[in-house]
Amino acid sequence: MGKQKRNRVKSNIVESLELPKDLMYGAVIVTVTGRTEALIENYRGIIEYTCEKIRLQTKGCQVEIRGKRLLIQYYTNDEMKVTGFIHEIIYDS
Amino acid sequence: MFADKLKYMQGYVRVRLAGYAPERFLNLCANHDILIWNLLYREDHYEFCISIKGFRKLRPILRKTKTRIVILQRYGLPFALYRYRKRKLFFGGMAVCMAALYTMSLFIWNIDVSGNLHRTDSAIIKFLEEKHVYHGIRKSKLDCVALEELLRSEYEDIIWASVKIQGTRLMIDLTENLVSNSAGETVVEDTPSNLIAAKDAEIYSIITRRGMPLVKKGTAVKQGDLLVEGRIPIYNDSAELVNYQYCYADADILGITSYTYQDVFPLAYEDKVFTGEEKNSYELLMFQKQFRLPFGENDFAMSDTFSRSLPLKLGESFYLPFVLTKKVAKEYRMEPKIYSKTEAETLAGNKLKDFCEKLEQKGVQIIENNVMIVADGKICMASGEIKVIEPVGIRQAGVVEDIQADDIQKEGQETNESDGNDN
Structure with missing residues (x-):
């Protein structure tokens, strides 16, 4: 209950002050360009990577990108660019 | 693009990673700020590119994750320099x-x-x-x-x-x-001057802006006649000349003048016929000295030579002291021919037309054209007179005559003398 209340207060503050949500919640940002390129920001780490599947840990959930010939063009501590043919993007909690 | 160049300058390697926990290796690299790019999954291993600097920091991570790394390919300037160090x-x-x-x-x-x-x-x-x-x-x-x-x-x-x-x-x-x-x-325009006739003419119109006009419409003038004088006489009440006022004469004077046109040419002529044979030769002008390049000698009996010079220059206006000249010699021979009557008349007509066009370009208006073209026997003759209207006034620097002072003085002396005589 205490955690839920804290979350509600935080979201109220963020909403009323119009603070950027990705910074305040540490939320993942997935920018997909067409079917061939995805930019994932605010991720925590790589859990699994094969040509068909990339599984990433983010703050609240795991993001899984499924596709064909997936290639990580580059990745840094908080940003990753994936190219290839993307079939689906799945959010697991 | 710029990032690619930078990577090339710094040098990078493509490596193969295999072992117990490759994903953990990748995460640790990210945490240690080691940039990895073009990461690709193969059957049982990963392949990726990493900078030389990053590669040197990998040893503890490899030990921790129990993975092994093999260099597949080296790219970049440091490796190239090392490879060609003996050159x-x-x-x-x-x-x-x-x-x-x-x-x-x-x-x-x-x-x-x-x-x-x-x-x-x-x-x-x-x-x-x-x-x-x-x-x-x-x-x-x-x-x-x-x-x-x-x-x-x-x-x-x-x-x-x-x-x-x-x-x-x-x-x-x-x-x-x-x-x-x-x-x-x-x-x-302040200096006094006159306008005089450039040639024999009949005045067609005269509009004077400044000065004393001496001719009227219809006056026939000879070359050199004074048309507008820049010296205006000033008379006193008893119509005696008191003084002159000098000015810069200015007027539009149009006159009717005539040009005699005479053109005679024989009907027989020689025509240049190019045989189609050509020879190229080249010359090089170096530091004001001409050098003939040793090929393409011209051995035609009769030929026209067309030259084209190519000065070498840097930029727009910096000319180097070299000029390359290409000369093309085209062989021709002369063939005797005879104009037919109509050909000769059109040729004479065209020449007359050119003459008239040249006149008109000078700002002359043609009012009468009495040229007859006759082609008979061996010659074609065009002769006659072309009457035109054209500006006839040309400027002549006027001379400021300082006579009035002397005249007045003389007159004064004369009157004094006469007075004295009377007395």
């Missing part, structure tokens, strides 16, 4: 090239003049050459401020000059004073 001449050449580039950048290789409307570029560049500012001068020898002053003091109509060095170019920006140019012309 001393190559590095020497590179150093010489750098030195040459630096040395060349110490000189002015192009002079760019802009903003000049009345003065030509070449005139200004020639003037600068006289003042020892030329293509190829050392940049350190140039004093831009002094050059600006020099330009302003030399040319009165240049009211603003800016000289600056951009790279190896000398940029000269000028602004000319357009007002003073027109003012200069008005000064000339």
Whole structure:
């Protein structure tokens, strides 16, 4: 209950002050360009990577990108660019 | 693009990663700020690119994650330099090239003049050459401020000059004073002058703006006759000449003049027929000396030669002392031919038309054309007279005669004398 209340207060503050949500919640940002390129920001780490599947840990959930010939063009501590043919993007909690 | 160049300059390797926990390895790399790119999954291993600097930091991570790494390929400048380390001449050449580039950048290789409307570029560049500012001068020898002053003091109509060095170019920006140019012309109009007839004519119209007109419409004048006088006599009440007022005579005078046209040519002529044989030869002008390149000798009996010169230059106005000339010799032979009557008449007609067009270009209006074209026997003859209306007045500098003072004095003396006689 205490955690839920804290979350509600935080979201109220963020909403009323119009603070950027990705910074305040540490939320993942997935920018997909067409079917061939995805930019994932605010991720925590790589859990699994094969040509068909990339599984990433983010703050609240795991993001899984499924596709064909997936290639990580580059990745840094908080940003990753994936190219290839993307079939689906799945959010697991 | 720029990032790719940077990576190449710093050097990178493509490696194969295999072992117990490769994903953990990748995460640790990210945490240690080691950039990894083009990461690709193969059957049982990963392949990726990593900079040399990053590669050196990998050892503890490899040990921690129990993975092994194999270098597949090396890319970049550091590896290339190492591979070609024994090619001393190559590095020497590179150093010489750098030195040459630096040395060349110490000189002015192009002079760019802009903003000049009345003065030509070449005139200004020639003037600068006289003042020892030329293509190829050392940049350190140039004093831009002094050059600006020099330009302003030399040319009165240049009211603003800016000289600056951009790279190896000398940029000269000028602004000319357009007002003073027109003012200069008005000064000339102050000197007294007359208008005289340029040729024999009958006056068609005369509109005088300033001066004393001496002719009327319909007057026949001879060459050199005075048409408008710049000296206006001033009479006193008793119609005696008191003084002259001098002015710059100005009038539009049109006169009817006639041109005699005579053109005779024989019907038989020789025509140039090109055989189609051509020969090319080349010449090289080097430091004002002509060199003939040893091929393409011209051995035709009769030929026309067409030359085309290609001066070598750097930039727009820096000419190197080399000129390549290409000469094409085209062989021809002469064939005797005879004009038919109609051909001859059209030829004569065309010549007459050219003559008339040339006249009209001079601002002349043709009013009568009495030229007859006759082609018979062996010659074609066109002769006659063309009557035109054209401006006939030309300027003649007037002489200021200072007679009135003498006359008045003489008159005064005469009256005194007469008075004395009476007494």
